[in-house]
Amino acid sequence: REETHSIAVEDRRNGYIWRSAIDEKLYDLEKLNEFWQSYTKSLLVIKYTQVNSVKSVVQTITSEGAPSTFEWRKIGNKLVMDYYFTDISIGLTLELEIIGDAMVARIPHEKIKEDGEHGIVSIEMLPFFGATNKSVDGYIFYPDGCGALLSYKNVDSKPKSTYKYTYYAYGNEKLDIELIKKMEQNNKYHAMLPIFGVKNEDNAFLGIASKGDTSVQINLSVEGYMVDFNRTAFEYTYRHLYDIVLSNIKVDFASVASESKGAKVDKMYIQNDNEAKYVFLQGNEANYSGMANTYRNYLIENGGIKKVIKDNDSIPLAVDFLMGIVEDRMVFDKFITMTDFKQAEEITERFIDNGIDTLQVKLIGWTSGGYGKYPINWPPERRVGGFDGLEEYSDYTKEKNIDLFMQVNFIDALNDSGGFSKRNDVVYQGNTMPVTDNKKDFYLLNPSSSYRMYENFMEPFLKYGSAGVALEEIGRMIYHDYNRKNPYSRMQTMKCWEDILADASQKRELAVEGGNAYVLKYADRLFGIPMNSSEYFFTDEEVPFYQMVVHGLIPYTSVAGNLFHDPVKQKLKWVEYGCMPYYELTYLKSREIKYTKYNSLFTSHYEDWIEPATRIYEEFNERLGSIWSEHITWHETISEGFVKVCYSNTTVIYINYRDHDMIHDGHTIKAQDYLVLKGGE
Numbered sequence: 001r002e003e004t005h006s007i008a009v010e011d012r013r014n015g016y017i018w019r020s021a022i023d024e025k026l027y028d029l030e031k032l033n034e035f036w037q038s039y040t041k042s043l044l045v046i047k048y049t050q051v052n053s054v055k056s057v058v059q060t061i062t063s064e065g066a067p068s069t070f071e072w073r074k075i076g077n078k079l080v081m082d083y084y085f086t087d088i089s090i091g092l093t094l095e096l097e098i099i100g101d102a103m104v105a106r107i108p109h110e111k112i113k114e115d116g117e118h119g120i121v122s123i124e125m126l127p128f129f130g131a132t133n134k135s136v137d138g139y140i141f142y143p144d145g146c147g148a149l150l151s152y153k154n155v156d157s158k159p160k161s162t163y164k165y166t167y168y169a170y171g172n173e174k175l176d177i178e179l180i181k182k183m184e185q186n187n188k189y190h191a192m193l194p195i196f197g198v199k200n201e202d203n204a205f206l207g208i209a210s211k212g213d214t215s216v217q218i219n220l221s222v223e224g225y226m227v228d229f230n231r232t233a234f235e236y237t238y239r240h241l242y243d244i245v246l247s248n249i250k251v252d253f254a255s256v257a258s259e260s261k262g263a264k265v266d267k268m269y270i271q272n273d274n275e276a277k278y279v280f281l282q283g284n285e286a287n288y289s290g291m292a293n294t295y296r297n298y299l300i301e302n303g304g305i306k307k308v309i310k311d312n313d314s315i316p317l318a319v320d321f322l323m324g325i326v327e328d329r330m331v332f333d334k335f336i337t338m339t340d341f342k343q344a345e346e347i348t349e350r351f352i353d354n355g356i357d358t359l360q361v362k363l364i365g366w367t368s369g370g371y372g373k374y375p376i377n378w379p380p381e382r383r384v385g386g387f388d389g390l391e392e393y394s395d396y397t398k399e400k401n402i403d404l405f406m407q408v409n410f411i412d413a414l415n416d417s418g419g420f421s422k423r424n425d426v427v428y429q430g431n432t433m434p435v436t437d438n439k440k441d442f443y444l445l446n447p448s449s450s451y452r453m454y455e456n457f458m459e460p461f462l463k464y465g466s467a468g469v470a471l472e473e474i475g476r477m478i479y480h481d482y483n484r485k486n487p488y489s490r491m492q493t494m495k496c497w498e499d500i501l502a503d504a505s506q507k508r509e510l511a512v513e514g515g516n517a518y519v520l521k522y523a524d525r526l527f528g529i530p531m532n533s534s535e536y537f538f539t540d541e542e543v544p545f546y547q548m549v550v551h552g553l554i555p556y557t558s559v560a561g562n563l564f565h566d567p568v569k570q571k572l573k574w575v576e577y578g579c580m581p582y583y584e585l586t587y588l589k590s591r592e593i594k595y596t597k598y599n600s601l602f603t604s605h606y607e608d609w610i611e612p613a614t615r616i617y618e619e620f621n622e623r624l625g626s627i628w629s630e631h632i633t634w635h636e637t638i639s640e641g642f643v644k645v646c647y648s649n650t651t652v653i654y655i656n657y658r659d660h661d662m663i664h665d666g667h668t669i670k671a672q673d674y675l676v677l678k679g680g681e
Contacts, residue, residue: 002072004041004064005081007096009103011280016203018280020129022229027133036226038065040128043081048088049239049265051119056241056265058121061085063094082111089116092123104210106275107236120269124219124235125276130198130205131231133223138204139540140232141197141288142167142220145189146577147545148533149288150222152230154540160224165536166235167218169194169209170494170516171477173237175427175444177437180477188534190477191218192515192546196232197291204286205278206294212236212274213517214478214490222538236274239265240480242430264430270489289634292548296631299549305520307553309629314358316403317351317617318527318557318582321363322604323384324370327596335370336592338604341389343587345396347606352400354614360525360555360580361397362405362470362511366390372597374412375445376419377457387464394465405470405511405525408457410450410500412473413443425449427481435479444479447496448486454500458507468509468524474500475514475526494518515546515556526556531577541637544577548632552648557582561616562609563602568672569657571616575624575674576643576655578632581616583609623676627651638664650679 001007006021021041022029029037039045042062049056063083072081077098084091091113095106105125112120132138133152140150144167169191172179183189194209196218209216215237223230241263279298281290299305321344327334339347344363351359365371368381380390397404413420420426426443427435436443445453461469474497481488488496501522504510511525519526529550533542550556557580564570574581586593586604593599603609627647634646641657642664653676656662656669669675 005043005070005072006041006064007043007079009098009280011203011282013282014203016282018130018203018205020126022128022131022227026135027228032227035062035065038062040131040227040229042128043094043126044083044092045124045127046085046090046092047121047123048090048118049121050117051114051239051265051267052117056121056263058241058263058265061088084113088118090114090118090120092120102277102279104275104277106211106273108273109271112269114269119265119267120238121241121265122235122237122239123274124233125274127219127233128229128231129233129278130200131227131229132200133229136200138199138201139288140220140230141199141291141543141545142218142232143191143193143195143545144536144539145187145530145533145542146547147288147543148539149541149543150220150230150538151540152223155223155230158222158538164219164221164225165538167191167220169213169216169218170490170518171479173215173217173240173490174242175429175435175479177435177442177444181437187530187532189530193295193517193549194218195291195295196220196234197288198232199286199288202283202286204281204290206281206291207232207234208277208279208295208298209234210275210277212272214494215270215272215274220538234276236272238269240430241265242482266430270491272491288543288545289548289636292545292635293631293633296549296553299517299520303521304517305550305553306522306524308524309552309555311629313629315617315620315625315628316358316360316555316580317356317613318360318362318525318555318580319348319351319613320560320582320584321347321361322371322584322586322593322598322601323363323365324381325365325372325593325596325598326370327593335383336588336596337383338365338586338588338592339384340587341366341385341393345393347585347587347610348397348400348402350606350610351614354610356614356617357401359400360403360405362407362527364407364584366406367408369417372414373417374409374414375453376417377408377410377453378460390467391464394467398466403509403525404465404467405509406461406467407470407472407511409472410454410457410474411445411477413445415441415443420445420449420453424483424485426483427479428483430482432482432484446481446483446486447488447493451496451500454504458504462507466508468511469504470511470513470525470527471500471504472513475512475516475519475523476528477514478516498522515550520550520554523554526550526554527582529556529558529579531558531573531579544632544635547577547579548635551578552627552629552631555580560584561613562604563600567612572655572657572672572674574620575653576635576645578627578645581613581620583613585609623674624653626678627653642669652677 042064044063079096093111194213512523630647
């Protein structure tokens with residue numbers, strides 16, 4: 001539609017039309033001001049600023065409303081649109097191409113022109129594509145934690161939203177240690193996968209940030225925010241904003257000392273070819289299950305995920321041992337050995353004697369100084385057994401065919417631990433200040449320092465046994481770094497993490513904390529994968545979208561079974577989400593660490609958990625063993641507390657969280673239990 005530069009895409013399979021602009025037949029645009037009228041019709045919304053200004057004031061223009069020259073041409077299945085915004089002397093090109101059952105939207109970085117004093121801060125792509133209101137039966141899927149849905153029909157029951165919500169891919173765009181800590185404490189999540197989905201009636205699409213995923217955020221706006229339409233879109237960052245101090249200390253009218261602060265942007269923009277792929281779904285595939293199947297296939301076809309689980313593999317039991325940790329005291333700190341190497345072997349032998357023949361063990365706090373002494377990862381702590389203990393336990397697990405992972409951290413750095421330079425090894429903000437917490441105790445390592453410390457660790461580590469490596473944090477976040485000696489963009493940081501992951505996976509088995517998409521082609525196991533969302537007020541349902549993508553390919557664990565608040569219901573959640581059974585244990589009783597930073601491990605004594613863990617292992621392999629290497633192809637909440645999950649070998653599982661039996665399709669599912677129907681049953 002040339003007069004508004006908007007587009008429509010027809011699905012020839014059923015005639016459904018997807019629009020980039022709000023249909024004026026459904027909504028009276030005259031109710032909106034001029035800016036929002038143009039916003040609802042635009043293919044692009046550009047934020048820009050004066051790059052060389054002392055203080056960067058970010059402003060917004062829309063591709064439909066701003067003064068511009070516009071040319072378009074059609075080349076085969078591709079539509080090419082050239083914009084030049086005359087008031088700010090910025091030009092760019094948007095390409096839209098139909099490829100099979102998808103539309104690809106692309107902004108080539110070589111076509112961007114910044115001829116004046118203004119520069120691009122970000123571009124929101126197709127902000128109203130597929131937007132609709134409560135009159136339509138459907139929802140928006142967004143990758144919050146495990147995955148979540150916003151249902152159109154429930155918007156009236158929610159408080160009216162006054163702002164849009166943003167999910168950054170792979171970690172927050174702005175580095176703030178206190179915010180990161182707060183999010184972790186309150187179980188708030190970023191997007192591990194750079195995707196979103198829209199379902200309108202019997203049609204849907206999955207949006208994939210196929211290029212530029214390191215600089216993408218997912219915007220979600222609930223009906224009532226400026227426009228009465230639910231909508232979601234990708235926004236690509238071109239320049240980072242950082243805080244600056246504009247003047248020296250001054251006295252304000254209340255006679256209180258303060259600083260004048262502002263924001264500044266980078267002079268150079270991020271030269272990514274930003275691209276989004278919109279895969280259209282219909283009929284039985286037009287739902288979050290179809291979206292998960294589509295994204296899994298996309299990863300497989302593009303080499304983005306590794307298949308670790310083999311046909312006929314048993315479901316492993318995952319066990320972590322907390323070994324050593326320091327209790328901070330007034331005068332002399334106390335080192336507490338919760339489990340040494342010999343004791344770990346003793347507990348492992350108990351599991352083997354109980355008939356557990358597929359076991360994965362991960363050791364925490366085995367490094368010098370014990371748990372949390374980042375970034376010191378070598379040598380092994382002598383008070384848990386030292387070099388000899390490591391070698392003996394590693395040889396023992398190899399002989400017993402047990403997968404052993406040694407947990408290490410090459411990202412976090414604590415001031416008290418030493419082993420790094422606060423001048424040269426840490427991440428810096430754009431204002432030349434290091435990224436740290438309020439107490440200046442906690443830092444993040446520059447990616448080049450992380451890689452150097454990884455290499456320094458691996459060289460001696462490879463000489464001791466055959467244990468694998470478990471990398472903390474690396475699958476949870478990337479960041480940009482203004483370190484003058486070794487500056488890194490988010491893309492360069494991800495590339496550095498991938499270099500570590502690739503090298504480690506070639507040398508040893510690899511477990512990774514967190515499930516950001518870039519780890520999926522390297523990891524042999526994932527840990528710390530959430531089974532819930534951030535539970536914001538607009539969330540109507542949590543769904544195991546992430547698990548549907550990964551199940552049958554890479555094993556993963558979530559919350560330890562000994563930390564469940566309700567053992568029966570949490571076990572059912574393991575079943576629903578396809579998790580490995582997992583426990584975090586110690587040789588001593590957990591009361592020994594109640595005054596340490598690890599006091600959340602409130603019940604961990606191995607004697608209390610060997611038998612329950614054994615029963616779960618036996619139950620899972622007996623009842624669920626046939627689906628361990630299969631994909632989850634369908635997930636559905638039939639009614640509150642009653643769920644159906646289907647697998648690629650036609651197995652169906654009904655999970656009943658309720659306190660009474662449920663009858664469905666002629667089957668009785670007992671209260672707080674599950675029923676497995678194998679193919680043909």
